[in-house]
Amino acid sequence: MKVLDLHCLQQHVFEGWFASEDDFQSQLSRSLVQCPVCGDTSITKRLSAPRLNLGARPEPGPAPQASASAPAGQGPAKAEIEALPAQSRERLQALQASWLRWSREVARQSEDVGERFAEEARRMHYGEIDERSIRGQATAEQAMELLDEGIAVMPLALPESSSETLQ
């Protein structure tokens, strides 16, 4: 298991876990490595990799796949390590899929009130109109005001393509 320090074009720094350097390169080439902050897929590896598992021979230069094996006697069993990459990939995909499903569900079940979002949310909160699921646009300022008044709002970034992606 390799922990890489990565950053995107906007210089957001984050950690990525990969089975090996090859695994990272392969995910990178398929745009599967995304900045968790802005979703950018132009990801660069930072030069430092403090938790890189070098095993017994910290030789510089290419050592393909070598970092995937754990030092004997510590860390998770080999089988577990081999199981991890596929598992975490599946888990990530499952997460993304369920998030998309959920976003679509919210979009489907809620009424789009557009720019009247803050107003509608407030009227609902104060019982002027019946509660229902709404979505719409609010500025950060409006959202803060709503939260200040104890009105629960949730930022929901609906992917542009949420109606057609994923099968």
Ligand SMILES: [Zn+2]
């Ligand atoms: Zn970013």
